[in-house]
Amino acid sequence: MNEPVLRVKKLDHTVGVRRLFESLDLEVRAGESVAIMGPSGSGKSTLLSCILGLVRADTGAVEIAGTDITALRGAALARHRSRHIGMVFQFGELLPELSPLDNVALAALLAGVPRHDAYRQAGALLAELDVPTASSSDHMSGGERQRTAVARALINSPALLLADEPTGALDTETRDRVAELLFSMPARHQCGLLVVTHDGAIAQRADRTLSLLGGALSATNSSGTGAR
Template identity: 60%
Template sequence: MTVAPGESVAITGASGSGKSTLLACILGLTKPDSGRIVVADQDVTRLRHAQLAKLRNQNIGVVFQFGELLPELSPVDNVALAPMLARENSADAYRKARTLLNELGVPDASTTAELSGGEHQRTAVTRALINQPDLILADEPTGALDPDASERTASLLFDLPKQRACGLLLVTHDLAIAARADRVLHLHDGALTARDRSQQGETP
């Protein structure tokens, strides 16, 4: 599987088929038994802990199903934390965070706990984008949202590859969401196959 800059790829598959494990392998959190995983010209399987941390911070953005934000911090604090961990000046980190949050329509709030589900996920997308990654991974990013918030979040995510010149790899059970990607792959028995967009009735 290859995900090119400016391209979106969706992966479908039954629960337990390994979709989240695949993302964990790309992030270097799980080591595959064989093969290579190359992100931004670096083989993830050969990197040491510090090198992996640097790759994740600078080249990969991640959006989880439940956002995984720190609820006691404000949206801008959550987003600015990523560039600050990359040793960026705090003033510059907060300036970039505020600009991007405003661009993605996230309101000011004292804590992320005050945000709606859709606003929470837009904050998570902002955090994933703040360091201008080469690749964005999204793990069931609309799974916990109502239909309206799900539609808005999907639109935001699938606009990113062309707008930001990055790759998007999204895993989902929702075939309607998956169909918005440039390519759809199905994971079954450890193998990825191109999915016919007309197929319906995937087992959850």
């Protein structure tokens, strides 16, 4: 059994007078994909923010690659996040003036990878994900931008890949192609994948699907279709 790359233990968090999480537990292992669904306002995006270390819960632990990030601050937290977490956003969040190659290489350069190695690795990932050469990411299709975003998230070989509504802005055909690619990543790169989505067709591709409701996570299926 692969080791957990993410462990959330007994997470409690209150926003105003509302208790958003109550003793919430979550585990994702290397090579596994997990999808989280839930109504708007249930706390899905806040949970991702807690896992990224952008929001600090009131109590509980968030272990990424064996380290409890709730004990980290400042540069140490940023360094651990850069080394061990990759993030794919709904709209890609690429720098439009940069090429796909530059967008992906930049993430490696910021992590301290030498320039030659950063561009070599970026080129290899973009080729693997079938991203065409372009002078600017602003001129790419939605699917091409999301594939570039996946490459950027993978460039530092993270233990954990996070995705927040990664197909929400795509048409159905493009959505399915991007989803197939995304859910193949745990097996291809031996990372854990955690996806937050409103789309049941996307969630069913995961090995496990969980529902966030009432401050806790519960299983909605024992095993998804996966992307093996």
